[in-house]
Structures are given as C-alpha cells and as structure tokens.
Amino acid sequence: MGVGDANNSGNVHGGVIMYLCDEVAGIAAVRHSGGRVVTVAMDRMTFLHPVYVGHLLTVKAAVNAAWRSSMEVGVRVEAENIRSGEVTHTSAAYLTMVALDEEGRPTPVPPVAPETPDEERRAREAQLRRDNRLAERERIEKGRAD
Numbered sequence: 001m002g003v004g005d006a007n008n009s010g011n012v013h014g015g016v017i018m019y020l021c022d023e024v025a026g027i028a029a030v031r032h033s034g035g036r037v038v039t040v041a042m043d044r045m046t047f048l049h050p051v052y053v054g055h056l057l058t059v060k061a062a063v064n065a066a067w068r069s070s071m072e073v074g075v076r077v078e079a080e081n082i083r084s085g086e087v088t089h090t091s092a093a094y095l096t097m098v099a100l101d102e103e104g105r106p107t108p109v110p111p112v113a114p115e116t117p118d119e120e121r122r123a124r125e126a127q128l129r130r131d132n133r134l135a136e137r138e139r140i141e142k143g144r145a146d
Contacts, residue, residue, distance in 0.1 A: 001055050012051040017077060018042070020059050021093045025073040028061035029097035032071060033109040040070070041096040043129060049090045055079040058087075065126035069106035070098045072126040094129060 005016045022039055029037040051057065058078045063071050077091035101107040114120040 001051060001053055001057060003053055006053045010053045012053070012055070014045075014047055017047070017051060017057075017091050018045055018093070020057065021045070021061075021075040021077065021091070022095065024059040024061040025075050025093075025095040025097060028063055028073050029071050029099070032063040032066065032112070033099040033107075035107065036100045037071075037097045038100060039095055040098050041133070043094040043096070043133070045091070045093040047091050049079070049088050051077075051079045051090050054082065056082050057090075062122070063112055064094075064122040065130070066109045066112045067130070069108055070096055071109055071112075072129065073097055074122060074126075094126070096133075 001012045001016070005012045007013060022042070026037055026039065056079070058080065059075060060078075061073050061075045064074045065072050073095045075091075075093045075095065076089065077093075078087050079090045080087045099107050099109045112119075112123060114123045
C-alpha cells in the first residue's frame with residue numbers, strides 16, 4: 001500500500017480496503033456467474049487490525065452461496081509486512097452481488113455446490129445472513145405501513 005492510500009498517520013483508509021474488497025468480490029461473482037454483476041450490499045465489513053503504508057495486501061474472495069440471481073461473496077484481507085514476512089488477517093466482509101443480463105435485469109446464476117466441510121459451513125452461514133437481511137427488510141416495511 002502506498003502513501004496515497006493512507007492518512008497522515010500511515011494507516012490505510014478503510015475506504016481503500018472496502019474498494020479492493022468490492023473489486024475482488026466482483027471478480028469472484030463474475031467467475032461464478034459467467035456474466036456481468038453488480039454489488040447490491042456489503043455486510044459486516046470488519047476491520048480487525050490496521051493496514052500500514054508498505055504492507056502488501058492479499059485480498060481473497062469466494063462465492064459462499066447463490067440463490068436465484070444473487071450471490072454472497074466472502075472476502076478475506078491479509079496484510080504482509082514485507083520486511084518481516086509476518087502475515088496478519090486484517091479485514092473481512094460479505095458482499096451480495098447480483099448477476100445481470102444484457103438488458104440490465106437480474107438473471108439466474110448457477111447454484112454453489114459445497115464440497116468440503118468449510119464450504120458447507122460458509123453456505124449455511126450465508127443463508128443465515130440472507131434470512132436475517134430479508135426478515136429485517138420485512139420488519140422495516142411493515143413498520144412503515146403501520
């Protein structure tokens with residue numbers, strides 16, 4: 001990370017890390033869906049440790065679950081101190097991406113087929129987060145109607 005990514009204390013701005021998470025999540029979603037995608041939500045962007053100027057960031061993403069046209073993509077950010085070689089898990093996020101057809105309408109995506117216990121856990125947790133988002137939206141809409 002460079003000076004332009006950071007504040008005057010040498011900490012990389014959270015927004016820069018969020019941008020990188022969005023970019024990498026989009027790539028994972030395009031690979032899974034085979035087409036154009038857009039970000040519709042970012043859940044639980046968690047900053048566990050600071051990232052400093054000079055750190056080398058690795059941003060990894062995987063599609064945890066897919067529904068009709070939406071996918072949850074989990075993102076993990078690791079920072080490496082290139083002098084010492086120490087690697088620290090610094091951030092995590094869950095993004096919801098939607099696949100679009102040529103006219104810009106949501107289009108179906110292939111299902112995710114978990115193969116390992118870790119993939120099964122991620123799919124279960126993704127479904128729980130989705131259920132919570134939908135229930136919250138329903139409660140908000142009901143409250144507005146009352």
